[in-house]
Amino acid sequence: MLSLLLVVSSGRMTPATVVRRFPYSSPYWPVLSxxxxxxxxxxxxxxxxxxxxxxxxxxxxxxxxxxxxxxxxxxxxxxxxxxxxxxxxxxxxxxxxxxxxxxxxxxxxxxxxxxxxxxxxxxxxxxxxxxxxxxxxxxxxxxxxxxxxxxxxxxxxxxxxxxxxxxxxxxxxxxxxxxxxxxxxxxxxxxxxxxxxxxxxxxxxxxxxxxxxxxxxxxxxxxxxxxxTGASRTAGFGVIRRNRSLLGLLTLSFGFFFLFGPVYVALPLYITDELHASATLLGTYYMAFGAGALVGGLTVGYLRRRPLWVVTIGIVVGFGLTMLPLGLGAPVSLSLLSFAIGGAVWAPYMPTSMALFQRSTTAANRPQVLAANGAVTVVAVPAGTMLGGPLVSALGAHETLLFCAIAIIAFGVIATGLTVLHRLAPPVGDTERE
Structure with a gap:
């Protein structure tokens, strides 16, 4: 405070001494400007x-x-x-x-x-x-x-x-x-x-x-x-395979999306067969998820000072928790709210995981690595969706939703443990630069 008073009294007010106001203080301003x-x-x-x-x-x-x-x-x-x-x-x-x-x-x-x-x-x-x-x-x-x-x-x-x-x-x-x-x-x-x-x-x-x-x-x-670069067709996959951090991140993304895939089968059947409701309610669930995701997306920029690995894995565990009310057969009002919160939790995952990829690659190999990541993750949800049919037949609709919730939570917890072990292990040449 004393230094600020001295600057003001000396008449040498600089942009750095002025409190930045919205929208200039927003983390999104450098992007939009x-x-x-x-x-x-x-x-x-x-x-x-x-x-x-x-x-x-x-x-x-x-x-x-x-x-x-x-x-x-x-x-x-x-x-x-x-x-x-x-x-x-x-x-x-x-x-x-x-x-x-x-x-x-x-x-x-x-x-x-x-x-x-x-x-x-x-x-x-x-x-x-x-x-x-x-x-x-x-x-x-x-x-x-x-x-x-x-x-x-x-x-x-x-x-x-x-x-x-x-x-x-x-x-x-x-x-x-x-x-x-x-x-x-x-x-x-x-x-x-x-x-x-x-x-x-x-x-x-x-x-x-x-x-x-x-x-x-x-x-x-x-x-x-x-x-x-004289890169081969599989250069991006090669970079990921040699980097434990990138391989772990790709595995986390594939597992997260794969375990969510059965929801696309189980949720419509849960609504029609167990709640005896119409497609309007299904649309309401998706709308609630989308609205929550929009709110969650708006908060992502404010996470830049947080450790992104912790945030990314936390999203997986947190999303699994928001799925529990659906799997436990909670009242519609509660499960709708939980699904909306799930959308808010889900939304930051792609930006944070992409930021980790961007930081862990070089200008020369970044396009190949990001394309390889996209090639693997794009099949995760369809593969999980195909699994949804047999799961619903074997377990039932809301039981499948509960299975997905527990599996996502467990997957996130395992990822947390492996990350801690990786951080404690001596470096072996990974190129991560967080």
């Missing part, structure tokens, strides 16, 4: 909304194209085709895309998505859209999905200092959560008006906007030069 990101974020928001609508449209169009006896099968195939082939793309294009800068990776993904998704309504208009062609186009559209995700987080690491990576990741997460809340209801309205095919067309248009955004808003002069 960054000249390059400010040009990209509107395109990302539009594209995220389109992808939020596609969550409904992809499965709905499969329902319309399939025969009544095969609808369930083709819906599952279509949903999987929209994400899972990115694993193949990570391996096939590793040598070509490894070392490219973030804007290029994200832009190429958006371009491929725009082109292949636009081909779906074009084929429909010409009467040539079969189920086989539909699924094939969805699969091709997703080939660069892991690289696109890696590109976005690589771009954050390229243009922001380390202290702002978490806030930058959080902004990407907030955009995705907002799209998850607004996209599906909007898709429902558009489908009732014109059909699912036009929602796919809109999704293609939003990716075209995003591709143009990367092309025009990030001119070549502003793009970091590609890292010249």
């Amino acid at each position: 960054n000249s390059l990101l400010r040009r990209i974020l509107p395109g990302l928001t539009v594209s995220a909304l389109g992808d939020g609508m596609a969550v409904v449209a992809v499965s709905w169009l499969a329902l319309q194209l399939a025969s009544p006896g095969q609808r369930g099968l083709w819906v599952a195939i279509a949903v999987a085709a929209y994400t899972v082939p990115s694993v193949v793309g990570t391996l096939v294009f590793g040598r070509v895309l490894g070392g490219r800068n973030g804007a290029q990776l994200a832009g190429w993904d958006a371009t491929l998505r725009a082109g292949t998704l636009a081909a779906i309504p074009v084929a429909y208009l010409f009467g040539a859209l079969s189920l086989g062609l539909y699924v094939t186009l969805l699969a091709v559209s997703s080939l660069l999905h892991s690289w696109g995700s890696a590109g976005r987080y690589t771009l954050i690491a390229e243009v922001l200092p380390v202290r702002d990576h978490l806030a930058g990741n959080a902004v990407l997460g907030i955009i995705a959560e907002m799209a998850t809340i607004g996209g599906p209801p909007l898709a429902g309205l558009l489908i009732s008006w014109g059909g699912a095919i036009w929602v796919i067309a809109i999704d293609a248009a939003t990716f075209a906007v995003l591709a143009l955004t990367y092309r025009l808003a990030v001119p070549a002069a502003d793009r970091p030069a590609p890292a010249q």
